[in-house]
Each structure stands twice: as structure tokens, then as C-alpha cells.
Amino acid sequence: MIVRTTAGEVRGEPIATGVRFRGIPYAAAPEGELRFAAPVPPPAWDGVRDAREPGPTAPQRHRTIPGLDLSPLVGSPRPGPEYLTADVWTPDPGAENLPVLVFVHGGAFIGGTGSAPVYDGTAFARAGAVLVTLQYRLGIDGFLPLDGGATNLGLRDQLAALHWVRENIAAFGGDPANVTLFGESAGAISVACLLGSPLSAGLFRRAIVQSGHANMVRGRAELERVTQAVADGLGVEPTAEAFRKLSTEQLLDAQDALLKPGGGPDLRDADGRDRSFGLSPFLPLVGDDVLPEHPGEAIRNGAGSDVDLIAGTCREEMLLYFGPTGLADVLTDEQAVAMLSASHPDAAGVLESYGLGDGRKAGEVFVEAMTDLVFRDGVKELVAGHQGRSFRYEFEWRAPTLGACHGMELPFVFDSLDESAGLVGDRPPAELAREVNAAWVRFAATGDPGWAEGTTAHLG
Numbered sequence: 001m002i003v004r005t006t007a008g009e010v011r012g013e014p015i016a017t018g019v020r021f022r023g024i025p026y027a028a029a030p031e032g033e034l035r036f037a038a039p040v041p042p043p044a045w046d047g048v049r050d051a052r053e054p055g056p057t058a059p060q061r062h063r064t065i066p067g068l069d070l071s072p073l074v075g076s077p078r079p080g081p082e083y084l085t086a087d088v089w090t091p092d093p094g095a096e097n098l099p100v101l102v103f104v105h106g107g108a109f110i111g112g113t114g115s116a117p118v119y120d121g122t123a124f125a126r127a128g129a130v131l132v133t134l135q136y137r138l139g140i141d142g143f144l145p146l147d148g149g150a151t152n153l154g155l156r157d158q159l160a161a162l163h164w165v166r167e168n169i170a171a172f173g174g175d176p177a178n179v180t181l182f183g184e185s186a187g188a189i190s191v192a193c194l195l196g197s198p199l200s201a202g203l204f205r206r207a208i209v210q211s212g213h214a215n216m217v218r219g220r221a222e223l224e225r226v227t228q229a230v231a232d233g234l235g236v237e238p239t240a241e242a243f244r245k246l247s248t249e250q251l252l253d254a255q256d257a258l259l260k261p262g263g264g265p266d267l268r269d270a271d272g273r274d275r276s277f278g279l280s281p282f283l284p285l286v287g288d289d290v291l292p293e294h295p296g297e298a299i300r301n302g303a304g305s306d307v308d309l310i311a312g313t314c315r316e317e318m319l320l321y322f323g324p325t326g327l328a329d330v331l332t333d334e335q336a337v338a339m340l341s342a343s344h345p346d347a348a349g350v351l352e353s354y355g356l357g358d359g360r361k362a363g364e365v366f367v368e369a370m371t372d373l374v375f376r377d378g379v380k381e382l383v384a385g386h387q388g389r390s391f392r393y394e395f396e397w398r399a400p401t402l403g404a405c406h407g408m409e410l411p412f413v414f415d416s417l418d419e420s421a422g423l424v425g426d427r428p429p430a431e432l433a434r435e436v437n438a439a440w441v442r443f444a445a446t447g448d449p450g451w452a453e454g455t456t457a458h459l460g
Helices: 122-126 139-143 153-172 186-195 220-234 240-244 248-259 295-300 333-341 347-353 362-385 430-446
Strands: 002-004 009-011 013-015 018-025 048-050 085-090 098-104 130-134 174-184 206-210 308-314 390-395 456-459
Touching: 002 153, 018 122, 085 122, 085 153, 098 153, 098 186, 098 430, 122 130, 122 430, 130 153, 139 153, 139 248, 153 174, 153 186, 174 186, 174 430, 186 206, 186 295, 186 308, 206 430, 220 248, 295 362, 308 362, 308 456, 333 347, 333 362, 347 362, 362 390, 430 456
Parallel strands: 009 048, 098 130, 098 174, 174 206, 206 308, 308 390, 390 456
Antiparallel strands: 002 009, 013 018, 018 085, 085 130
16 A cells, blocks of 8 residues: 655555554654754655554663563664654545544653554554554653754654644545644653644644643753753763764763663752652753743643643552562652652652551552652643643553553553553453543544543543
8 A cells, every 4th residue: 555645655554454654754864963953854755665664763772660571662672863753554545534643652751662562553543543653852862952952852853743744644544634642651741741832733633641741841950950961971062063973872871871870960940849750851841932931831821722632640650660669568658758859848748648657558658649749630730721621531440460550541542452461461351442442532533532521531
């Protein structure tokens, strides 16, 4: 099956529910002078480009959580410069005006890929929707502000992908006027930021924010500390010109050094809070043309009011980080307070309000408090502040070993349980996956997921 895009023809692969295209460039490779520069359209090609195999991923190192196989969610790194690409699943390239969903993957802004096994679009195509997943710049390449370079490059890549969708998706059977942007974790933070960005106007009609919100952003002062720490470690000036002379491996080594315990600067802001709660030094920057004001405040002031919104969380988000390692079982009261103190000015008071010191296990208290602080509170604030139509959910189904942890909804959203045995166990409820996937498709098509505004849908 061959489809013509604005840059040239691509050949897809027939699948049981339609046709799949992989690794289609939406922007030129970010190398040479284009490294640390805003994305530009890809060069045109002659002939038919083979789009039947996944393209490269953004530069990253394979990361694990002890005791857990994350490869279904994060995929495996595949090096290569031409990685600003999109994958497309469509029921029929010859169709017209099908609802379109564009997915932004998570990975703490340092890892992940839109081509990971869980993000298979077969179920979306079976339901009559077009799914697009994408790669974007990560870590130093995507979110480190450098003198002489563009800021928020990962978000700019996502905007470039949305422009590509608007110009090309009709050739795949999709409706460019009916695009739903959705993402999970760092991808959800990205979606919330773009909801509050003036540069996204008209690019998507609906948004789904899964376990993320608009408060995980940094001011310039905090991110400049990251920039200086990386530059000092590399022995270069904090400029795009200097960084362009360094290899990808050098930058990944510097990033690894930054991610080690104690390897980075203090990232608490003027309020004494680290907005990432230690999960990543890289967050979107407030104060440029992408985010001229805090995206949460922009949304409260009416940004994105014409966009229908779903936002939600998993019931036990932080179990992903503290369950498989066994830390939740051995954490002491003192350790819990010390860990939260690194990112919150009143760690003891917060944890005591959740029952620390009243006989509850410290790990149980810590997971509950951090689930609220890192995820649920921000989602509630996002939904309350959004001036348009809003819906909220809580994903509650518990896997045998991981509970309702961060990312657990993804195999159900994509109805890709067969790709996710290490996460969901041996007997996950297939009917729930069909129901959740159908709700996402229904929302993309009509703006109504099937539950009432002003209530919280309990999934699972």
C-alpha cells in the first residue's frame, strides 16, 4: 500500500485491521547545524520510501527498574540520526474523515519511543480511528536551554509533528480537523503544556492527559543550573555551538552523570519545591514563545478552552518506582521524610497528614502521598482550571505484582494486553481493555468518552 505525503511516497504494511506505516519523517534529522535548532520540514525523496520497519529512536540509554521488564513500555534504543519520525495505523488510506489520535510517549523526558510494543495501533484501526505515534528529542538534545540554541525542542518537535499531521493525515484516511492529542507521563506533561501554548492553536481539537499535568515545568533559573552542571562536566561553554561539536555518546555520558544520586544541582525553585520530585532534571521551560507563561495559569485564563479534555491518573502511581524494588516494604519513617525533603519544604508535615507516625507502614504512606503530590493533585487542578469541556478518570485495576501503578492503564488504552504480560500478569481482563480503548475512540470521534462531566469515571 503506497501513500503520498508532502515529502514523497511511502509504502506501508497491510495488517489485520488496516495498514501500518512506520518511521515516516515529519522533520529533518537534527544533526549538524540543525542540532539544538528548531525542527524544519524533512527533505523530499525520490521514489517510494519503505515504511514497514520502525525507525530510529531519540538518543537514549536503556533504563530499567530492578525486578521489572519495562521494554514493552519503553522499547529498545535504536541509534540513527533520522529519528524525528511518526508511525501511522489506519483502517483504510482510502477512507475519509476518520478521527485521528496522536500519541506522545512518556519516559521522564530522557527515554522511550512511540514505537514501543504497547503502543501498537491495531485496536484503534479496528475501531475505525487513525493512530499516529511519534519520536521527539529527549534529554540534553530536547530540553536543555543553551545560548544560541532553541528552547523546548522536544515540545517544538511535537508541534512540528502536529503540523505534519494537519498537512498529511487526509492521505491516510484521517480528518485533519478532528485530531485528539494524547500522552502519558512525560507525554501527558507535554500535552498539558501544549494545551496552554499559543503555538498549538488549531492543531488539535481534543486532548487526553494520562498521569501528567501542567505543573511539571521549570523556570529558567532552575534549568540554567542543569545547563551549567552539564557544561561543567563536559568542560565546555554552555552554548549550542560548543555542544554541537560533541558526540551523542559524550552527551549521553554527561546525562548519565547528571542522573546519578547527587550528580545534579539542587533543582528546588523559589518555593522550595523540585517540580519533578526527583524523577527527572529535564522538564519544559517556562518563559519562551512555546510557553510564554506557566501553562497551568494560561489554561486557567482560557487557553485551550475550545479543546475537549480528559485527564486522569492510576490509583497507585508511585508503586511503579517503589514496589518492584521492595523499597516500599523496608522504608522507615525517617527515610521517607528525608526522601521527600529533597523536593518539598514541609516533608514531615505532608507525610504526617497521610498517617506517618500513626502506625501505618512508611512505604505505604509514602506511595500514597507521592501519588497525590506528583500526579493526582496536578490532574485535579488541570481539570478544575480548564475552561472547556472536561472529563476525569481514575484507573483502578490492580495487576498481581504492580497494583494500579504508573503506566498500568496503557495496555488497556491501546488494547495491547498481549504485548504486556510482564506488566499485567497472566490473566488481565480483556473486556476492560476493550471498554477503555472504546472510550478513547468515542471521545476522539464525538468529544464524549461515555461518562458525565463533573464526575470521576472509575476504570477497572
